[in-house]
Each structure stands twice: as C-alpha cells, then as structure tokens.
Amino acid sequence: MRLATLSNGQPDGCLIVVSRDAQRQLPADGIAATLQQAIEQWNSVEPALRQLADRLAQGDGDALDESRLLAPLPRAWQWLDGSAFPQHGELMQKAFDLPPIETDRPLMYQGLSDRFLSGTQDVALPSEADGIDFEGEFGVITDAVPMGTSAEDALSHIKLVLLINDWSLRAIAPIEMKTGFGWVQAKPACSVAPFAVTPDELGEAWQDGRVHLPLEVHVNGAWFGNPHGGEMAFGFHELVAHAARTRDLVAGTIIGSGTVSNANFAEVGSCCLSERRAIEMIEQGAPRTSFLKFGDQVDLAVVRENQSPFGQINQHVVAAKF
Amino acid sequence: MRLATLSNGQPDGCLIVVSRDAQRQLPADGIAATLQQAIEQWNSVEPALRQLADRLAQGDGDALDESRLLAPLPRAWQWLDGSAFPQHGELMQKAFDLPPIETDRPLMYQGLSDRFLSGTQDVALPSEADGIDFEGEFGVITDAVPMGTSAEDALSHIKLVLLINDWSLRAIAPIEMKTGFGWVQAKPACSVAPFAVTPDELGEAWQDGRVHLPLEVHVNGAWFGNPHGGEMAFGFHELVAHAARTRDLVAGTIIGSGTVSNANFAEVGSCCLSERRAIEMIEQGAPRTSFLKFGDQVDLAVVRENQSPFGQINQHVVAAKF
Numbered sequence: 001m002r003l004a005t006l007s008n009g010q011p012d013g014c015l016i017v018v019s020r021d022a023q024r025q026l027p028a029d030g031i032a033a034t035l036q037q038a039i040e041q042w043n044s045v046e047p048a049l050r051q052l053a054d055r056l057a058q059g060d061g062d063a064l065d066e067s068r069l070l071a072p073l074p075r076a077w078q079w080l081d082g083s084a085f086p087q088h089g090e091l092m093q094k095a096f097d098l099p100p101i102e103t104d105r106p107l108m109y110q111g112l113s114d115r116f117l118s119g120t121q122d123v124a125l126p127s128e129a130d131g132i133d134f135e136g137e138f139g140v141i142t143d144a145v146p147m148g149t150s151a152e153d154a155l156s157h158i159k160l161v162l163l164i165n166d167w168s169l170r171a172i173a174p175i176e177m178k179t180g181f182g183w184v185q186a187k188p189a190c191s192v193a194p195f196a197v198t199p200d201e202l203g204e205a206w207q208d209g210r211v212h213l214p215l216e217v218h219v220n221g222a223w224f225g226n227p228h229g230g231e232m233a234f235g236f237h238e239l240v241a242h243a244a245r246t247r248d249l250v251a252g253t254i255i256g257s258g259t260v261s262n263a264n265f266a267e268v269g270s271c272c273l274s275e276r277r278a279i280e281m282i283e284q285g286a287p288r289t290s291f292l293k294f295g296d297q298v299d300l301a302v303v304r305e306n307q308s309p310f311g312q313i314n315q316h317v318v319a320a321k322f
Numbered sequence: 323m324r325l326a327t328l329s330n331g332q333p334d335g336c337l338i339v340v341s342r343d344a345q346r347q348l349p350a351d352g353i354a355a356t357l358q359q360a361i362e363q364w365n366s367v368e369p370a371l372r373q374l375a376d377r378l379a380q381g382d383g384d385a386l387d388e389s390r391l392l393a394p395l396p397r398a399w400q401w402l403d404g405s406a407f408p409q410h411g412e413l414m415q416k417a418f419d420l421p422p423i424e425t426d427r428p429l430m431y432q433g434l435s436d437r438f439l440s441g442t443q444d445v446a447l448p449s450e451a452d453g454i455d456f457e458g459e460f461g462v463i464t465d466a467v468p469m470g471t472s473a474e475d476a477l478s479h480i481k482l483v484l485l486i487n488d489w490s491l492r493a494i495a496p497i498e499m500k501t502g503f504g505w506v507q508a509k510p511a512c513s514v515a516p517f518a519v520t521p522d523e524l525g526e527a528w529q530d531g532r533v534h535l536p537l538e539v540h541v542n543g544a545w546f547g548n549p550h551g552g553e554m555a556f557g558f559h560e561l562v563a564h565a566a567r568t569r570d571l572v573a574g575t576i577i578g579s580g581t582v583s584n585a586n587f588a589e590v591g592s593c594c595l596s597e598r599r600a601i602e603m604i605e606q607g608a609p610r611t612s613f614l615k616f617g618d619q620v621d622l623a624v625v626r627e628n629q630s631p632f633g634q635i636n637q638h639v640v641a642a643k644f
Contacts, residue, residue, distance in 0.1 A: 075399065075572075077436035080506060101501050109503040110432045114399035114572035126470055126568055148448055148644045169568060179423050181431040182504020184402060185568045246448055246491060246507045250397075250436035322470045 001053040002195045002309070003028075003160065005035055005070045012036055013070045017052040018195055020307060024061030026052040035072055035141075035196065040251040042143045042159050066311070071116035072162065072196035073141065077250045079113035079190070081137075081166060082106055082239045083258035084232040087265060088275055095278030096174075106234045106242045109182040111166075113254065117191040119313040123167055124320040125188060131170030132292040132317055135259040136271035136300045138211045138229050139164045140236045141196060145249035154240035155209055157249075161202060163193035163215070163310035164256055165300055170274050170291060190256075193300065194311035201309060209235025211302075215260045217271055218299040219292075224276075225269025227262035294319045323375040324517045324631065325350075325482065327357055327392045334358055335392045339374040340517055342629060346383030348374040357394055357463075357518065362573040364465045364481050388633070393438035394484065394518035395463065399572045401435035401512070403459075403488060404428055404561045405580035406554040409587060410597055417600030418496075428556045428564045431504040433488075435576070439513040441622075441635040445489055446642040447510060453492030454614040454639055457581040458593035458622045460533045460551050461486045462558045463518060467571035476562035477531055479571075483524060485515035485537070485632035486578055487622055492596050492613060512578075515622065516633035523631060531557025533624075537582045539593055540621040541614075546598070547591025549584035616641045 002020065005013035006027075015028040015035050031048045032038035038045050055061065083089065084106060093100055101107065117123060125132055139162040145154065166187070173186035199206040205213045211229035218224055234242070239255050260271040270276045277287035292298070300313040324342065327335035328349075337350040337357050353370045354360035360367050377383065405411065406428060415422055423429065439445060447454055461484040467476065488509070495508035521528040527535045533551035540546055556564070561577050582593040592598045599609035614620070622635040 077397065077399075078434070083503070103497065103501055105497070107501055107503050108506045110434065110506055112400070112432065112569060114575075115570075124469075130568065146644070147446075147642055172568070175425065175427070177502035179425055179429050180499035180502055180504070181405070181429050182502070184430045184432055184565060188568045243506060246452065246494070246510045247434060248437075253436075320469055322468070 001050055001198045001201060003035060003049070003072060004194050004196070005072050005074060007068045007070050011075060013074055017049055017056060018064060019056040019061055022066070022308070022311060023064060024056055025064040026056055026061045028052065036252050039141060039143055039159060066194065067120070069194040070118045071192035072160070072194070073116060073252060073254065075115050076113045076252050076254050078253040079111045079256070080108050080243050080253065081111050081256035081258060082108045082234070084234050084239065085258055085261040086233045087231065087263050088259050088261035091265070091275055091278045091282070095281040106239050107258070108239065108242060111187050112189055115189050117189055119191060119193045119311060120315060121191065122316050122318045123191065124318050126320045128293055130172055133168045133170050133273045134298045135166040135168055136215045136217050137164050137166055137257045137259055138162065138215070139254050139256040142240055142249055142253045142255065144251040145240060145244045145253070147244055147246065147248045149241055149244045151238045151241040154244070155237040157240060158199060158209070158236055160196040161199055161206070161211060162196055162254065163300060163302055163313065165191040165298065165313050165315070166256060167191065168272070191313055191315055193313050195309065197309050202304065205304060209237035213302050213304055214268070215271055216301050216303065217269070220297050223269070225271055227260045227265070227268045227271060229257065229260055231262050232257055292317050323372055323520045323523060325357060325371070325394060326516050326518070327394050327396060329390045329392050333397060335396055339371055339378060340386060341378040341383055344388070344630070344633060345386060346378055347386040348378055348383045350374065358574050361463060361465055361481060388516065389442070391516040392440045393514035394482070394516070395438060395574060395576065397437050398435045398574050398576050400575040401433045402430050402565050402575065403433050403578035403580060404430045404556070406556050406561065407580055407583040408555045409553065409585050410581050410583035413587070413597055413600045413604070417603040428561050429580070430561065430564060433509050434511055437511050439511055441513060441515045441633060442637060443513065444638050444640045445513065446640050448642045450615055452494055455490045455492050455595045456620045457488040457490055458537045458539050459486050459488055459579045459581055460484065460537070461576050461578040464562055464571055464575045464577065466573040467562060467566045467575070469566055469568065469570045471563055471566045473560045473563040476566070477559040479562060480521060480531070480558055482518040483521055483528070483533060484518055484576065485622060485624055485635065487513040487620065487635050487637070488578060489513065490594070513635055513637055515635050517631065519631050524626065527626060531559035535624050535626055536590070537593055538623050538625065539591070542619050545591070547593055549582045549587070549590040549593060551579065551582055553584050554579055614639050
C-alpha cells in the first residue's frame with residue numbers, strides 16, 4: 001500500500017491512497033484525515049486503507065496530480081537519523097584522518113522535524129559557502145513504540161518506509177560534531193519522496209529491517225550513484241529499539257538510515273557529495289567534486305519492477321531570501 | 323502576564339491566563355484554544371490575553387486547580403537546548419580531564435520535544451544504573467523566527483520564559499557525546515514548571531536576554547543550590563539567532579539555557595548532580611554525591627518579590643513499567 005499527502009492549505013495536508021502506477025488516488029477521508037492521524041491509530045485504520053488500495057488495484061480512483069503532493073508527513077513530532085552504513089563512516093575517517101568512532105551502538109542524532117520538504121520543493125539555503133550537500137537515505141515511520149521495546153518486537157512497529165534527502169551543510173558539520181552536541185545549523189530540513197509505502201509493498205526487497213534496493217542519485221542530470229540499502233550495520237528495527245531505550249516513541253516518529261553506502265563504492269558510486277570527495281581525497285590526494293551551487297538539481301529515486309515505489313525527489317537548491 | 327495549560331483530555335490542553343498570586347485563572351477560549359495556537363498568532367492575540375491578565379489583577383477569575391496544570395507546551399515542534407553557562411563546562415572539563423570544547427559559538431543540540439512533563443508528573447525512567455540526574459535551567463518560547471534573524475532582532479521574538487528540568491542520564495551521556503552525534507538515549511523528556519511568563523513579568527530581572535534570578539534546587543527536601551541565570555556566555559537572543567542561522571524557527575520553538583551555573587559555586591551550589599560530583603572530584607578526589615534513586619524528589623523554583631513567577635517543579639523519579 002502506498003500513502004501520500006495532498007496539499008489542502010492545512011499544515012498536515014490530507015491523506016490519500018495511491019495506485020501502484022502512481023496514476024490514480026482515493027482520498028482517505030472518513031478513515032483518517034491525515035497520515036499523522038492514521039499512524040496514531042494504525043491498527044484500526046489499516047484495513048480500511050487497504051480496502052482503498054484494493055479498489056485502486058481494480059482500476060478505481062481519481063487522477064493523481066503529483067504536483068500537489070507534500071512530504072508524506074509534512075511535519076513530525078520526532079526525527080531521529082542514524083548513520084548505519086559502515087562503509088560511509090570508514091571512507092570519511094580515512095579521508096579526514098579521523099579516529100574511528102569507538103562505539104558498538106548505533107549512531108543517531110535528533111534532527112529538525114517541524115517541516116519536511118516535498119520532493120519537488122525548492123531547497124532554500126543561506127549560503128553556498130556552507131558546503132551544500134545531499135544525503136540519499138531510507139527512513140521508516142513507526143506507530144507508538146513503548147520504552148524498552150526489543151529490536152525483535154520493534155519490527156512490527158515499522159508501518160511505513162520512506163525515501164529521504166537529508167540536506168547537509170558540510171562546512172558547519174565538523175565544527176558542530178567536534179562539540180559532541182550533534183548538528184543544528186548543519187542539518188536544515190530534509191526532503192521526502194511523495195509515497196510512504198508499507199513494508200509488504202517492497203516484497204522481498206524488505207528483509208531484516210533493511211531496504212534491499214538501489215537508491216539512484218543524479219546530480220544536474222548526470223548519474224552519481226546507486227548503492228543499495230542492504231548494507232546497514234543495524235536494521236531499522238534495531239535503530240527503533242535503540243531510540244526507545246529510554247523514551248516512549250511518539251506515533252509518527254521517523255527514523256533514518258543515514259547516507260546509503262556500499263563496500264563496492266567504486267562501481268556503485270555514492271549518495272552524497274561528501275563521500276565522493278572523501279574517495280577523491282584518498283585516491284587522488286584532493287577532492288575534485290564541488291559542493292552544490294544555487295540552481296543545482298538533485299534527483300533521487302528507487303526503481304523496483306519498473307516502478308518507482310517511493311516516487312521521486314527532483315529538487316533545486318536556491319538562495320534563501322532574507 | 324502568566325500563561326498556563328489546563329488538562330482537558332486533549333494532547334495540547336487548553337490555554338488559561340493565571341493571576342500573579344497563582345490563585346485564580348481565566349480561560350483563553352475565544353482568543354486561542356492552546357498555547358501553541360497563541361504563539362502562532364502572538365501579535366494578534368496578545369492584547370486580548372493581556373486584557374484577561376488585567377481582569378485577574380482586578381480580582382476577577384475562577385479558582386486555579388494547580389493539580390490540573392500540564393507543561394505550558396505539553397508538546398512542541400522544536401526543542402533546542404544550549405549549554406550557555408561557562409562555569410558548568412569548566413568544572414566538567416576539569417573533573418574529567420577533558421580537552422576544552424574549542425568553539426566560540428553557542429553549544430546547542432536538538433532534543434525530544436514530542437512531550438514535556440508537567441511540574442508534578444512522575445518521571446518514569448528505565449534504570450537507576452543510567453545515572454539519573456536533573457538539570458535546572460531557563461528556557462524561552464519564540465514565535466516564528468525567519469532564517470538569518472540577527473541576535474538583536476531575535477530579542478523581540480522571545481515571547482515567553484520558562485523554568486525547565488532537563489532530565490539527563492549520565493552513564494549514557496559521555497558515550498553518546500563521544501560519537502559527536504549529540505544525545506538521544508541520555509536525554510529523555512524534560513519537565514516544565516506550570517507558568518510561561520512574558521519577559522516583562524520578570525521586571526528588571528529580564529536583562530540582556532538573561533533571567534537574572536536564582537534558580538532554587540532542593541533534592542529530597544534538602545537545599546542543593548540556587549545559582550542565578552545571569553552568567554550565560556550568550557543571551558537567549560543570541561541562542562535564537564544561532565538556531566536560526568540555516569533554518570526558519572517554527573512558532574513554539576523552545577530554546578534552553580543549559581544547566582544554570584555560577585562562578586561562586588562554592589556558595590551558591592549547583593543545578594545538577596553531575597556538577598556537584600565534578601566539584602567533589604576536583605576538591606576531594608572522588609565524587610561523594612550519588613545520582614538519583616527511584617523515589618527521590620527534585621524541587622525547582624524561582625522566587626521573585628515573594629512570588630513564584632514560574633510556579634514549581636516538585637517531582638519524583640520512578641521506575642518505568644514495562
């Protein structure tokens with residue numbers, strides 16, 4: 001099942017169910033007005049939402065206007081982003097001669113969640129000098145997760161899967177990281193592809209709490225990378241359990257994987273400029289790829305069985321107006 | 323003007339205006355249903371709210387039932403906590419032989435904001451072994467702050483001032499801090515004293531974006547400290563501007579000062595166990611004060627002109643039920 005949020009002038013938009021070919025939709029009004037409402041009472045509303053999906057599969061529904069789609073959750077009460085791909089960490093440490101992060105625990109920070117940009121919205125940032133970068137990653141939305149939930153039990157709390165662009169400012173990130181406090185300025189609002197999908201929608205590509213599909217990245221129309229989501233050191237269920245160790249997770253919590261990265265990066269490329277620059281530093285002694293300039297375009301997509309389960313992110317970076 | 327939120331079975335409660343002696347209240351219905359709604363349209367609702375405060379000052383109003391008060395914002399879209407008292411940082415560095423945090427910027431992390439406990443709610447945590455500690459601090463609530471707002475301009479975006487207990491788990495904090503990612507497990511939900519006050523309510527004690535009042539802490543009924551809020555290295559307006567450097571701040575953003583701490587700590591004590599333990603390590607070679615046990619009580623209050631502008635935090639730590 002694929003869910004999306006249609007702009008209706010309200011902050012949370014309104015919930016719709018979308019056909020597998022992304023051509024048609026049925027409104028979920030009468031079941032749940034918004035995705036946040038749906039996730040708060042998932043077990044009771046899911047059957048009715050799936051009935052709409054069944055009707056769509058049979059050809060029912062209205063034409064979908066993709067230009068009206070917001071992020072599935074245009075705002076959320078909690079966004080916790082991991083960094084679960086060890087290859088990414090290793091490359092960054094090697095390039096910058098950093099000590100390895102000594103931990104056997106998942107890496108995770110709490111980020112800005114009061115707004116998530118849609119997949120087509122311009123990304124307004126204050127300065128090219130901040131080192132504007134993207135991070136292609138997967139994410140999940142959970143229902144309410146009680147404190148102390150085990151990783152095994154956490155799997156059933158993962159209700160929806162997302163494709164996310166975690167915008168990052170690389171000139172600020174190491175300065176903030178060095179304080180130990182995590183990132184505030186270096187992590188502006190993320191963008192989210194339009195469709196939130198139930199794990200079963202991904203078929204056998206959803207395994208061990210991981211999305212075993214390549215994430216295709218293009219920058220200004222040129223191929224940049226397509227590493228797959230299978231090489232997470234911790235599955236999403238383990239990230240959920242980590243987050244719930246000392247807190248109840250509110251329904252609608254979004255948890256991210258961190259930049260997707262694979263051991264065979266030489267063939268599959270990267271999901272962020274920073275990682276490609278690190279590879280260039282290691283292999284060629286200096287970074288050759290620039291960070292983004294205003295006007296640059298970043299496209300993220302996942303293709304499975306000739307369809308795009310999450311829809312696409314096609315965005316431009318622009319100068320914020322003051 | 324003092325605002326508070328009364329429990330009504332809804333997640334955000336309902337907004338009331340409270341008399342200076344905390345004996346009476348008038349409901350704000352018809353003006354703004356919740357504090358979040360009020361802060362979203364502050365400039366248009368403030369005059370009507372102040373009319374209610376005037377009526378209360380003249381003796382009007384209904385009896386206030388303090389037991390029904392929630393945190394002023396029972397949940398918020400954004401909680402950014404600073405660490406603006408240099409004395410606290412210096413003591414921690416000296417005790418643990420840490421390198422100084424090399425930055426001339428404010429320290430800040432993004433924390434859990436989907437729930438704020440009331441000042442009387444039990445604080446349910448999973449394990450005494452996590453090193454349960456409190457942090458007495460001040461906070462502010464802003465209206466919408468555009469990206470790039472200067473510190474000077476940020477002052478007028480500070481609409482309300484808060485008294486906060488930022489619960490902290492000290493066995494986990496250094497492990498998370500070492501990753502550079504900031505804190506997730508080490509920072510469960512904060513508690514907030516019942517009254518959010520406009521800066522003018524603090525009179526001359528609100529100066530330079532700082533609360534020049536002592537924060538009185540008692541643990542299990544014994545005096546623990548009363549350092550004042552004037553020694554912040556950065557005022558709240560500077561913290562707001564720091565946060566807004568690369569993002570628009572959503573209306574209802576809460577920004578914290580970090581643990582209040584003074585240079586004359588020997589006389590005024592501390593606002594967290596961890597700082598007292600650091601002083602003991604420096605002066606006596608080992609910490610002598612224990613972290614909290616289940617059943618322990620922590621009381622925070624501020625007294626000004628024989629009144630308690632923020633109301634009080636009187637809470638017990640209890641074992642979370644699994």
